[in-house]
Amino acid sequence: MEASARLFQRDLMGKLSKRFPTGFLGLDPFPGTFGRIRFDPAIALELFREIRDVHAFxxxxxxxxxxxVERREVLYTVWSDVHRGYLLLSAMLPAERPHIETATxxxxxxxxHERETWELVDITFDHHPDLRNLLLPTGYQFHPLLRSFKLHEPEELEVKVRHV
Amino acid sequence: MTGTSTTVVPKPRPPIEAAAPAGELPMVTQPALPFFEIETLRAEQFIPNAKEALGSMIAEQAQDKLIRPVFNWAGRNSLFPLHWGLACCAIEFAAAFGARWDAERFGVVPRSSPRQCDLLIVNGTVTWKVAHKLITLYEQMPEPKWVIAMGNCATGGGPFRTAYSVVPGVDKLVPVDVYIAGCPPRPEALLDGILLLERLIQERRE
Amino acid sequence: MSEMWINMGPQHPMTHGLWNLRVRIDGELVLEVDPEMGYLHRGIEKISEDRHYNEVITLMDRTCYVAGMAWENLFILGAEQALHVEPPERAKWIRTLSEEFQRIGSHVMWYAAFVQDIGLMAPFLYGMRDRDLVLDLFQSYTGARMTYEYNRVGGVRNDLPPGFIDRARKVCDWLLDRFQEYDDLCLGSDIFRKRCDGLGVLKAADCVRAGITGPMLRSAGVKRDVRKDRPYNAYDQVEFDVAVADGADVTARYLVRMEELRQSVRIIRQCLDWLERNPGPAMAENLPRWMGAPYAPVGKEGYLLKRNYPKGVGLSAIEEPHGEALAYVVNEGGEHPYRVKLKSPIFTNLSAAKHYLVGYRVADIPPIMGSVDVCVGEVDR
Amino acid sequence: MSTVTLYSVANGLIVAILTGLYSVLPHAYFGWLVNPDLILVLSVLVFGAILLAASMINTIMLIWYERKLLGRFMDRRGAMHVGYAGLLQNFADGIKLFRKNTYKPRDADGLGFYAAPTAYMVTSVMIFAILPASWGWTAGPLPLSLLLALVVFSFAPLFIFLSAWSQANKYSLIGGMRSAAQMIAYEVPILLAVVAVVIVSGTFDLTTIVTMQTNYWFGIPLFVALIVFVTGMLAEMERIPFDLPEAEAELVEGWNTEYGGMLFAFFMLSDYLRALIGSFLVVLLFLGGWTMPGWVPSSLTALPLAALFWFLLKTYIVFGVFVWVRASLPRVRTDQLLRIGWMRMVPLSLLAIVLAALLVLAKCLPVLGCLPGVGG
Structure with missing residues (x-):
């Protein structure tokens, strides 16, 4: 990684830990990006604002x-035209009723993106303006991208077609 | 003329050999009369409009020999597929109408409205979300109509057959006449499928 | 006429795929739009979790069926990062070459579909004709027209066949002539300019806010291109310009794509020169057997062995023909990826539909949506 | 000029058959055979049948011609495999559409749904009885044939709107609205362009108009009117660049979305009938009709169907230009189309009228007759 990027990374880490003394959990190195910020979902909205307005992502x-399985991770990838690089923001949510503030x-x-994540991974985004099914049919009660959702060969399933 | 008209339908002729008892040569060497002639003879005695029944049989023959070939020829040579792209195969479907393959040579012209089509080419993966819309489109097409399942997805789910959202084969939804293998099938394969369907239509009796 | 909702899709000539644009109109004026997606949701991300890395490539080809090679590249870059594998230099150049050819194929396909939307009939056929030439080249080294399954973890499946480079150069020359012809047919027509100028305008600030990427963003004058900003494969070694325009309308998007076609030919020529000069292996050596080089593993024993392979995560970004595409691949040490997350550029471009459709007329919807270049396969996945 | 016309041929045929029958049958009982009213009715029927058959075959060949020509413009071949070079393709299409079952969408208005295509077809065919295709191919002298043809031609928007409304489909409703607006907008410049021709020729009789073009074609002095007329006809025929009502990209097949089978065939056929009529009118009014250029040897001119041949040749060339336009131009938008119609075409046609009037006043028209190679 370039020296300037490393410098920016250190700078970002310092500023964020000063701004969010409790919610900011650290900045891990991640190849090809400025790193991955781990944060507490409680500070989500302030962090997003800070990242966008102050750091120009x-x-x-x-x-x-x-x-x-025991937790759900929600991962935001943001890009800055000023710094020319990606930054990952990651928050760990509990497996029971995982929810986080919306970024919309x-x-x-x-x-x-949040509508899709909501229906596929079952993460609720609070205050989302329009949280309804996007890819799956309305009223689909499963969340296919959970590890507990298993795929089957079609022969193992009974297909019932009802003409409407 | 009587108020009601009954039509005599010729029954299939029973096999003559089966009439003879097993292990015994039949005594009569002359072939038996065809069954429907006997029916007609009897009918002439008992049914007043047997002549018309015979006439209707002749009309049926004429329809068989004269009209149906013309209709089948026309139907075979003028297949209008529905202009509907589902997935990957839709691109090859479009390529088949491009300059190199030019499906219009065979009179195949895509139309956008299902009302004007007689061929539904299911060119791609069918999901459960789109299934009832596919059935609606099929039902909107006027008879006679045909369905080609183009590609592995339409035939049996293809690489996505295990997916939770994919119909494993469009024949679960609509009756399919021709299946084309390939993922996606090349435009030649599509043309071959269409020509196969044309042969089926030519031999159609209905 | 009073207001009414009309459904444009899922079977509609405008959609170029399987989606539904619900439009509320007053006469001919568009008041509100609501894209309805998911008709082609095939669960690719879920199936990927059940497949070997090299088998996932099969799905990637079908994710976006007009830009299969780009999506293969995208996934392979992420997977290689997650598996800590470095491909040889020649493989990188071949991937660059393939991606640029794919960009030509995709943009020419876009041209064909787009001109049909505004009623030009003949150029559709011209576009398909020229796309077939590119597909012939693909066929000569991958064996398939659209679904290639060519990339592998650690390189590419096979090297270019003999005589390929000369053939590719000839195709490049032919294509440059044809691009001029396209421009003559479209930009030379007054009706075309009347139809497309000032249509679907989305200014730079709105584009950035709505997360729009790719030719749509560059048509607003924002010079963002992953190939330049965050070079992957061999893009840091080739010379090319990022095509930008400042109209932010349908014509500007047309101009950007046409310029990208020319830049692609420029990159391809550099790639061909390099590949001619530098023979070498196209596949990384000393890969573990379960990684299935050079072919996908047929026998199970290859990857049923217990391994202690390092875990890893990969984030790859490429400039797909439609825009910035991302793949996030999580490797938990097995032969299957733990999670594959794909981000399609059209997904976000479509989600902003209300910003560039509302206020125009019903007759403007096909050209505007045509200029967005929708490929539903990668939106729904 | 010979007096042998299509109607007289039909009349003579009927008279010959009836008098022949009458001569062999007992006169006392079959006197009604030579009743002049009967002869008139039968002659008209036979005339109509010949006309219908000729126009239908012509139209079907026109579709074939367009498909082949369009294929060539698109770098492909078009219909190939049905008959020689696909000549029977459209017959196959027609028989197949005849074979399809008929239906009515649930919410459609029954009367309008069935009546509109029929009326559209009938009015289109009717014009063929009015238009002379050569000096012999007419029903007889019609002093106002041009006016009558244009009147019948302008019925179409009514039926299109009726069909669009009765289908109970939103797309077809939008298409019908567009179609009505477009056709009404372009009636005006067409009629004004025709007025220019009428000013120069001084008559509404198409046969006379053509005869007057023996020396020079009206298209040369009335070039502006020709441009306006051709553009207006493109819009009336709903062909690209003015095919908004059928705009495939946004409205699924436009105002005939819900039609299938034979009713759809009626629409399709009527569209091409109208295209044929449009080409006929261009040739009749501006390109000298069936008059032959001077370099054709007189032995050929004297041949019985030479005039018809020249007329059809010109028609097909004009239609070829329409196809060429279709292959190379995109579609305009509704508001642009109406703006072109009202703000460009109407002033241009007024200009054409002024030019025609000036030409007549300056008496410079006969001069054009001296131009070599222009007319007869």
Whole structure:
């Protein structure tokens, strides 16, 4: 990694730990990016604002949800045109009723990403303007990207087709 | 003329050999009369409009020999598929209408409205979310209509058959006439499938 | 006429795929739009968790069926980072070459579909004709027209066949002529300019806020291109310019894509020169057998062995023909990825549909959506 | 000029058959065979049948011609495998559409749904009885044939809107609205362009108009009117660049979304009938009709169907230009289309009228007759 990027990383870490003495849990190195920030979901909205307004990460590229069985991870990837690099923001949520504040107020592009994460990984985004099914049919009661959801060969399933 | 009209339908002729008892040569060497002729003879005695019944049989023959070939020829040579792209195969479907393969040579012209189509080419993965819309489209097409399952996904789910959202084969939803293998099938394969369907239509009796 | 909702899709010539654009119109004026996705949701991310890394590539080809090679590259970059594998230099150049050819194939396909949306009939056929030439090249070294399964963890499956480079150069020359022809047909037509100028305008600030990437963003004058900003494969060694325009409308998107086509030819020529000069292996050596080099493992014994392979995470970003695509691959030490998360550029571009559709007319929807270049496969995954 | 016309041929045929029958049958009982009213009715029927068959075959060949030509513009071949070079392709399409079952969408209005295509077809065919295709191919002298043809031609928006409304489909409703607006907008410049022709020729009789073009085509002095007329006809025929009502990209097949089978065939056929009529009118009004250029040897001109041949040749060339336009231009938008219609075409057609009036006043039209290679 370049020296300037490492410098920026150290700078970011210092500023964030000063700004969020409790919620900011650390900045891990992550190859090819400025690193991965671990944060407490309680400070989500303030952190997003800080990251966007102060540190100029104005483009939210991806929101991913990962099911680690005993916990759920929600991962935001943001990009800065100023620093020319990605930054990952990761929060660990409990497996029971995982929820986090929505990022749509900060990055409007989070809208569909969060809808998708909500229906596939079952992470609720509080105060989301339009939390309904995006990819799956309305009213689908499973969350396919959870580890507990198993795939089957079609022969193992009974297919009942009802003409409507 | 009577108020009601009954039509006599010829029954299939029973096998003559089966009439003879087993292990014994039949005494009569002359072939028996075809069953429907006997029916007609009897009918002439008992049914007043047997002549019309015979006429309807002739009309049926004429329809068989004259009209149906023309209709089948027309149906075979003018298949309008629905302009609907589902997934990967849709791109090859479009390529088949491109300059190199030019499916219009065979009179295959895609139309956007299902009402004007007689061929539904299911060119891609069918998910449960789109399943009832596919059935609606199929039902909107006027008879006679045909379905081609293009590619492995439409045939049996393909690489996504284990997925929770994919219909493992479109024949669970609509009757399929021709299956085309490939993932995706090349445009030649699609044309081959269409020609196969044309052969099926040519031999159609209904 | 009073207000009414119309459904454009899932079977509609405008959609170019399987999605539904619900539009509330007043006469011809668009008041509100609501894209309805998920008709092609095939659960690729879930199936990937059940597959060997090299088998996931099969799914990546089908994720975006007009840009299969780009998605293969994307996943392989993430997987290699997660598995701590470095491909040889030649493989990187071949991947760069393949991705640029794929960009040409995808953009030409876009051109064909887009001009059909505004009613130009003949150029659709011209686009398909020229795309077939690119696909022929793909076929000559991958064996397939659209679904290649060419990349492998640690390199590419096989090297380029003899005679490929000359053929590719000829195709490049032919394509440059054809691009000029495309421009003559479109930009030379007054009706085309009338139809497309000032349509679907989304200014730079709005684009950035809405998370829009790719040619749509560059048409607003923002010079963001992953190939330049965060070079992968061999993009740091080739010369090219990032195509930008400042109209932020449909014409600007057309101009950006046309310029990208020309830049792609420029990159391809550099790649061909390099590949001609530098023979070498196209596959990393000393890979563990379960990684399945050079072919996907057929027998199970290859990867059923207990391994203590290091865990890892990979984040890869590429400039796909449609924009910035990301893959997040989590490796928990098995032969299957623990989690694959894919981010499609069109996903966010479509989510901002209301910003560039509302206020225009029904007749403007096809050109605007055409200029967005929707490929539903990668939106729904 | 010979007096042998299509109607007289039909009339003669009927008279010959009936008098032949009458001569062999007992006169006392079959006197009604030579009743002039009967002869008139039968002659009209036979005339109509010939006309219908000729126009239908012509239209079907026109579709074939367009498909092949469009294929060539698109670097492919078009229909190939049905008949020689796909000549029978459209017959196959027609028989197949005839074979398809008929239905009515649940919410559709029954009367409108069935009546509109029929009326559309009938009015389109009707014009063929009015238009002369050569000096012989007419029903007879019609002093106002041009006016009548244009009147019948402008019925179409009514039926299109009726069909669009009765289908109970939103797309077809939008298409119908567009179609009505477009056709009404372009009626005006077309009629004004025709007025220019009428000013120069001084008559509404198409046969006379063509005869007057023996020396020079009206398209040369009335070039502006020709441009306006062709553009307006493109819009009336709903062809690219003015095919908004059928805009495939946004409205699924436009105002005939819900039609299938034979009713759809009616629409399709009527569209091409109207295309044929449009080409006919361009040739008749501006390109000299069936008059032959001077370099054609007189032995050929004297051949019985030479005039018809030249007329059809010109028609097909004009239609080829329409196809060319279709292959190379994108579609305009509704508001742009209406703006072109009202703000460009109408002033241009007024200009054409002024030019025509000036030409007549300056008496410079006969001069054009001396130009070599222009007309007869």
């Amino acid at each position: 104005e483009h939210l590229a991806m929101v991913a949800g990962i099911d680690w 107020t900060v990055w409007p592009s989070a809208n569909w």
